[in-house]
Amino acid sequence: MKKLFIQFYLLLFVCFLVMAMLVGLVYKFTAERAGRQSMDDLMKSSLYLMRSELREIPPRDWNKTIDNLELNLSFKLHIEPMSKYQLQLDAVTLRRLRAGEIVALDDEYTFLQHIPRSHYVLAVGPIPYLFFLHEMRILDIVLLAFIGISLALPVFIWMRPHWKDMLRLETAAQRFGQGHLNERIHFDSASSLLRLGVAFNQMADNINTLVASKKQLIDGIAHELRTPLVRLRYRLEMSDNLTEAEAAALNRDIGQLESLIEELLTYARLDRPKVDLNLQSLDLAEWLQERLDDIRTLHPAFAIELDMPQRHNTGVADTRLMERVLDNLVNNALRYASERLRISLWFDGTTACLQVEDDGPGIPLDERERVFEPFVRLDPSRDRATGGCGLGLAIVHSVAQAFNGYVLIDASPLGGASVRFCWPVDLPLSSSTGAA
Numbered sequence: 001m002k003k004l005f006i007q008f009y010l011l012l013f014v015c016f017l018v019m020a021m022l023v024g025l026v027y028k029f030t031a032e033r034a035g036r037q038s039m040d041d042l043m044k045s046s047l048y049l050m051r052s053e054l055r056e057i058p059p060r061d062w063n064k065t066i067d068n069l070e071l072n073l074s075f076k077l078h079i080e081p082m083s084k085y086q087l088q089l090d091a092v093t094l095r096r097l098r099a100g101e102i103v104a105l106d107d108e109y110t111f112l113q114h115i116p117r118s119h120y121v122l123a124v125g126p127i128p129y130l131f132f133l134h135e136m137r138i139l140d141i142v143l144l145a146f147i148g149i150s151l152a153l154p155v156f157i158w159m160r161p162h163w164k165d166m167l168r169l170e171t172a173a174q175r176f177g178q179g180h181l182n183e184r185i186h187f188d189s190a191s192s193l194l195r196l197g198v199a200f201n202q203m204a205d206n207i208n209t210l211v212a213s214k215k216q217l218i219d220g221i222a223h224e225l226r227t228p229l230v231r232l233r234y235r236l237e238m239s240d241n242l243t244e245a246e247a248a249a250l251n252r253d254i255g256q257l258e259s260l261i262e263e264l265l266t267y268a269r270l271d272r273p274k275v276d277l278n279l280q281s282l283d284l285a286e287w288l289q290e291r292l293d294d295i296r297t298l299h300p301a302f303a304i305e306l307d308m309p310q311r312h313n314t315g316v317a318d319t320r321l322m323e324r325v326l327d328n329l330v331n332n333a334l335r336y337a338s339e340r341l342r343i344s345l346w347f348d349g350t351t352a353c354l355q356v357e358d359d360g361p362g363i364p365l366d367e368r369e370r371v372f373e374p375f376v377r378l379d380p381s382r383d384r385a386t387g388g389c390g391l392g393l394a395i396v397h398s399v400a401q402a403f404n405g406y407v408l409i410d411a412s413p414l415g416g417a418s419v420r421f422c423w424p425v426d427l428p429l430s431s432s433t434g435a436a
Contacts, residue, residue, distance in 0.1 A: 008155060008159065009155050016148075016151065017144070076126070077124055078123050079120050079123070080120065081119060082114065083119070085121065097113070097121065100116070105125070108125060108126060110123055110126055111123070111124045161191070162193070165187055165191050165192070165193045166193065168185055169185055169193060169200065172200065181204070181208045182208070183204065184201050184204060185197045214268070215268065229254055232250075232254060233251075236250055236251065236254070264391070266324060266391075267374060267398065270395060270402060277321070277402060277403075278318050278319070278320065279316050279317065280316065280317070280319065280429065281316050281429065282319065283314055284308075284313050284317070285345060287319070287322070288306070288326070288354075289306070291323065292304065292306055302334060302340065302341055303339060304341045304342075304343065306343050307342060307343070307346075308345035309345070313345075313347075314425075316425055316427040317352075317425070317427075321402070321403075325395075325421055328396050329354070329356040330343070330356055332356075333358035334358075336361060337359055337360045337416060338359050339359065340414060341356065342358075342412075342414060343356050343357075344356075344357070347425070350424055350425055350426045351422055351423070352422065352423060352425045353420055353421065353422040354420070355418060355420040356418075356419050357414050357416065357417070357418045357419075358414060359412075359414040359416045360415075362417045363417045371393050371409070372397040373394060374390065374391055374394040375391065375394075393407075393419070396419070396421060399421075400421060400422075400423060403427065404423065405422050405423030405424065407420065407422075408420045
């Protein structure tokens with residue numbers, strides 16, 4: 001609110017200040033100018049009469065005459081030697097004074113005029129009118145400052161309810177973005193943001209409907225696909241007319257379809273603003289060692305190395321999703337590796353990193369971001385046609401978002417690709433968390 005208040009207040013105050021300056025300029029070039037001209041004419045006439053009066057009187061009687069004149073005036077008259085002002089006035093002003101012109105001392109609100117055929121000047125002042133004009137300038141500044149301060153109060157009073165409604169709308173939008181799809185907002189009928197609140201609720205209803213429809217569609221497709229697959233596998237087992245090679249090929253195809261369905265369901269569960277996580281504290285090194293033993297048993301043809309620390313291996317993670325991350329990274333590496341893989345685990349402060357490298361052709365720099373998109377596969381010339389549907393790295397990326405972590409792809413010293421999965425190991429032990 002501070003920024004919005006300052007911007008609106010400064011805009012209002014600058015507009016007011018410009019209008020006040022325009023009015024002041026009009027006053028300066030009309031009323032004040034006319035008053036100054038009248039004051040100059042009055043001083044010229046008065047000083048001319050005083051000089052004429054003093055001209056006929058001997059200098060020794062000037063002060064007595066001045067005292068008599070002061071009784072009928074609102075300002076003081078006194079006679080001063082010209083030498084008193086020689087240091088105070090510059091050369092040009094001093095020449096004007098000796099020539100008989102009226103010279104004004106603005107700082108002292110006084111007028112000076114030389115008395116002919118003498119070394120004296122007639123000083124008139126201080127003039128109350130000039131002092132009043134000076135005080136008016138100070139008063140104008142004080143008045144502008146007071147008006148500027150007083151403008152802040154109505155601006156704040158007007159803006160406060162709007163700001164409170166905006167904060168409510170911002171909070172509702174944040175909660176909706178965090179996965180609370182039932183979040184709605186209701187403004188009072190007098191609120192200026194009423195129509196915006198209605199539009200937000202309509203948008204939330206439409207998004208909620210789309211999400212529910214998507215979930216229902218995926219669940220329905222998975223169910224409809226699994227039913228004929230089960231029947232097909234059953235009939236395959238009952239068939240005696242297939243050779244062993246044909247039966248193995250059919251079983252492999254069915255296994256790939258089942259894997260695809262499982263990947264689709266996993267990705268659908270992760271592709272939400274809020275992902276349910278079962279976080280727990282575990283020894284990551286021990287967990288990785290157990291998984292590596294299974295991987296080596298399933299893929300004996302590959303040399304799989306393990307590099308991880310020997311202590312301080314405890315971290316927080318969802319075991320089920322971490323297994324899916326490791327399986328997808330390893331399967332992706334095996335699909336392109338020649339004969340060698342390296343799995344690494346290390347800690348950088350409160351961040352743990354799981355990295356899988358291979359000695360395959362690698363991933364081109366311009367495709368390292370694109371491979372995280374669902375159903376994106378590398379160019380067929382670099383694909384061995386060994387399976388895969390393009391969801392493995394997309395699932396890894398979604399898990400990283402759910403963990404508030406990240407995934408990086410780089411070139412490996414082994415010659416192929418290096419995929420690094422990093423996440424904070426100090427996640428709060430709760431049943432669910434929002435995606436980053």
